[in-house]
Amino acid sequence: MFGLGKHDLKILIIVAILALLAPFILNPFPADSAMAQFNAGYPDLMQRFAIYGIFAIGFNILFGLTGYLSFGHAAFLGVGSYAAVWMFKLLSMNVLPAILLSVIVAGLFALLIGFISLRRSGIYFSILTLAFAQMSFNLAYSVLTPLTNGETGLQVYNDDPQILMGPNSSTVTNLFGLEMRSTYTLHIGSWNFDFAVGYYLCALIMLAMFYLSIRIFRSPFGMMLRAVKSNQTRMNYTGLNARPYTLAAFVISGMYAGLAGGLLASMDPLAGAERMQWTASGEVVLMTILGGAGTLIGPVLGSGFIKYFENIFSKINENVLHEWFSFLPQGLENIMVWMVSPFVGSGWHLTLGMLFMLIVIFLPGGLVQGGQKIMHLFRRDRPEDDKPGAARQSTPAE
Amino acid sequence: MGILEVRNVNKRFGGLQALGDVNLSIEENSVHAIIGPNGAGKSTLLNVLIGKLIPDTGSVMFDSQSVLGRKPFEICQMGISRVFQTPEIFGDLTVLENMMIPIFAKRDGAFRMHALESTAHEAGIIEQAEAMLESLNMADQRHDHSAAMSRGNKRRLEIGMCLAQNPRLLLLDEPTAGMARADTNNTIDLLKQINDERDITIAIIEHDMHVVFSLAERITVLAQGSPLVEGTPDYIKGHPKVREAYLGESAVGETA
Secondary structure (H helix, E strand, O other): OOOOOHHHHHHHHHHHHHHHOHHHHOOOOOOOOHHHHHOOOOHHHHHHHHHHHHHHHHHHHHHHHHOOOOOOOHHHHHHHHHHHHHHHHHOOOEHHHHHHHHHHHHHHHHHHHHHHHOOOOHHHHHHHHHHHHHHHHHHHHHHOHHHHOHHHOEEOOOOOOOOOOOOOOOOOOEEOOEEOOOEEEEEEOOEEEEEEHHHHHHHHHHHHHHHHHHHHHOOHHHHHHHHHHHOHHHHHOOOOOHHHHHHHHHHHHHHHHHHHHHHHHHHOOEEOHHHHOHHHHHHHHHHHHHHOOOOOOHHHHHHHHHHHHHHHHHHOOHHHHHHHHHHOOHHHHHHHHHHHHHHOHHHHHHHHHHHHHHHHHHOOOHHHHHHHHHHHHHHOOOHHHHHHHHHOOOOOOO | OOOEEEEEEEEEEOOEEEEEEEEEEEOOOOEEEEEOOOOOOHHHHHHHHOOOOOOOEEEEEEOOEEOOOOOHHHHHHHOEEEEOOOOOOOOOOEHHHHHHHHHHHHHHOOOOOOOOOOHHHOHHHHHHHHHHHHHOOOHHHOOOEHHHOOHHHHHHHHHHHHHOOOOOEEEEEOOOOOOOHHHHHHHHHHHHHHHHHOOOEEEEEOOOHHHHHHHOOEEEEEEOOEEEEEEOHHHHHHOHHHHHHHHHHHHHHHHO
8 A cells, every 4th residue: 555565564553643643642541640840742742853853864864775874964953943934924824835845945956055065975974964064053053144033033013014914814823714722622631641733744744754765665766775874885886876765864854954944933933043053953864863773764753752751841840849759857858869869950951962872872773773673583483484585684674 | 999988098196197198999799898907997997887987087988978977877877887896785674675766767767756666566667577587596695785795795786787777888997806706606607697688888897807707708918008909819918028027927827
């Protein structure tokens, strides 16, 4: 079905179930319980899961397949956001033209940067992309203020032209009148489940992009990209021109990043230069490696993992810790809080960093490899199952 | 006129004359070996033939078209395939995928944006690749990771990948270097079989005299950057200049 093999279809269905039922899956704890702060099922965060998932899926097409490590992909995310906000300023608050333009602009921008950066490979390529991204960041921050509104960030004002706006048009981002922020909350017992239009738009686009990435992975084009990563010498002497292949991969992944940027702006019509900063570029590298570079589902897992940490662990402050450890004697409680507090709240980076190190050292294939190892443990009881697994060993896995 | 014509090629690296006035003609459908002691300029000559180095003077014509200044992929698309001293294959891919890539390249050219087609639906390409693997006796390994194979098998696969494109000229750079005797003999047999079955010209640069004399129909001896003599294997074996410059006493003993 959908032109996919059985195995790929299974992965697509799993991701679809996860994405569509996310409001339930991410809200396992009742709203009034102490564990409620671990709930991630609110629209704002779920949107970010889906959007950064798109960003990482696109990055994986470049990095996972060709092995070219771009350190400047946030530039495309930022450009996409700016393009989207400009559409809101000039046309109307409909997200469709905004998303389309963000993809096109990011694609053109990626074509330019890729054309220059892909003259080099390895570390030199990474440095070139990093330099371009930092240049874009600084341009957006200062020189291009008329276009980007500099430090303040680009936003929609009342005196903007908005030529397509009728008298009754919505003044918040919408899709043909369907407002992104409108949410239906389902109350079951003490559980609250939020279904937001914005989240479902992001999730459906993410699913479409995930499907597209599976198709690319399984296409002859995807095979050529893996050939680029594997052996460029043999590729050249096989009569293949590696440059347009890598450039196409670069532009496709740039367009994914632009789409993510456009969606960010569609959920919240703001665009700031900090979206282009090198830390944002580094984040998508972390997401991809953490989940498993070159695997299909890895980037989705990695981005979810990192965004969860960023938003949930960073909310745990000392008061919360004191509550947790209140069952302990006073002295012990203080010691425990003192020990744990550097790892939560504003110190969530420390936890993330340690987990990242552990995963890179013990599971170089990322979370996907971890999952495969667990599956393997279960399968060991049934030796007949080993054979199809062995035959598949070198196809880029789930 | 030969399929590959090298005329008056000179190449200098600083003070070193790497190639001096090289004239060489490789006849179509022959097996032509280029031999010579270390530093004779064999590798430089090979790099000139595949466009990697541009000579200071002279011309290299393949089928009356100049190869100079062309990119490796263009030269390959002209019909020249190259086998490397250390086998160059796609180590991260399976054996079957390795074989499919050159067939795609032959069909679709240097670049094609086939991102939405499915590899699994390319029945024609898969069939051709499997037939090629069958003829190399590698069909059982088609789902293996190619990096995990023995050197002899990697070489076999690499030669097969070149042949899958039906090249007119196959260039081999010391194809048996670093191989066990059995693998060397297998490679010789494979090359003999290729030469018998196909209309193909094979140019081989080789150190191992066993390989050269079992395969070559014509031999050029290179010494200090220039062709010393050229002729049939018997002629080369018996030639006093060659014996003196290269083959040494063992060859004298063999022919006696």
